[in-house]
Amino acid sequence: MENKSTLLEVKDLCMYFSVAKGIFSKKSYVKAVDRVSFKINKGETLGLVGESGCGKTTTGRTILKLYEPTSGQIIFDGEDITKKSQKSMLPLRKRMQMIFQDPYASLNPRMTVGDIIGEAIDIHGIMKGNERTERIRYLLNKVGLNGDHINRYAHEFSGGQRQRIGIARALAVEPDFIVCDEPISALDVSIQAQIINMLEELQDEFGLTYLFIAHDLSMVKHISDQIGVMYLGRLVEKGPSDDVYLNPKHPYTQALLSSVPIPDPDESKLTKRIVLEGDIPSPIDPPPGCRFKGRCRFAKPVCSEIDPELKEVEPGHFVACHLFK
Ligand code: SF4
DSSP, rough: EEEEOOEEEEEEEEEEEOOOTTSSOOOEEEEEEEEEEEEETTTTTTEESSSSSSSHHHHHHHHHHOOOSSSSEETTTTTTOOTTTTHHHHHHHTTEEEEEEEETSSSSSBBBHHHHHHHHHHHOOOOOHHHHHHHHHHHHHHSSGGGGGGOOBBBGGHHHHHHHHHHHHHTTTSSSEEEESSSSTTSSSHHHHHHHHHHHHHHHHOOEEEEEEEEOOOHHHOOOOOEEEETTTEEEEEEEEEEHHHSSSSSHHHHHHHTTTOOOOHHHSSSSSOOOSSSOSBBSOOOSOOOTGGOOOOOOOOHHOOOOOOOEEETTTTOOOTTTT
8 A cells, every 4th residue: 555645734733813802801712723633645635624614714824824823733744833933934835835715805906917926936036037937827828828818917817717827826836735725615616616627637747735625515525535524613523535425424514415415306305404503602712512512413411511522433534523432
């Protein structure tokens, strides 16, 4: 069996944001990411899913050190980068890039496409002049755009084309690792599959490693080797993509999967949708016990008292739930 090496490891990562309250009250914290651990092998993809506000984007941003983690460890290619200063992160920024969710807001409307893609090349002093221009043309072609459009502005492109520009920008500095932060959720369904296929082709060609953030489990399954499911800052299930998709164990993952539309009407009739009841609790100082208990159809007394740990219930398949011993 091929022995794959780990590119990124996150251990007990916490990212808390303090919330201002009255001057005499105790400080409160939004526990956006709370003791999250996972590994991603070189050349593979971890899909991170969950509803809005579950902490998946904050996880991606904290790994890139756009936020300073509250505690835990981020190990990139064998090096602990948790406490690295912004200045000492600069060489690593070349290796760790991000593709943003909104292709409209993430591209500067006053810059040409050439300058948007070339900005990181300039910051890292990689190349200049004709060599730089040729590199940008090459990247535009690589993402399915016309290299002659180098002097156009972002508003002259469609949403799908703008996301391709965002991908070319991330590729400009030849990264090893890319956080893809919901790169398809703002796009038409017809365009989504094209972007996913292109990301997969680029991964194969350049040996890229992805953290792919999404709320659509069906899209994540297609591109991911491993899937992690987040709920209110915690990882509640993780495992090989097929195992999590075909045999979800956590009641929250089961509910998420039951809401994925099934194209076959006959099969769709047989699949019962699990409707989640109850409100999502506040992420500010969450109460003890399982954070999903207010919406879980299997909740029992222990769920209100003890926060379940993520445990391996089948080889490589981890679940945080008291239903599993
Ligand atoms: Fe439901 Fe309890 Fe499992 Fe939480 S620990 S998901 S409340 S059964």
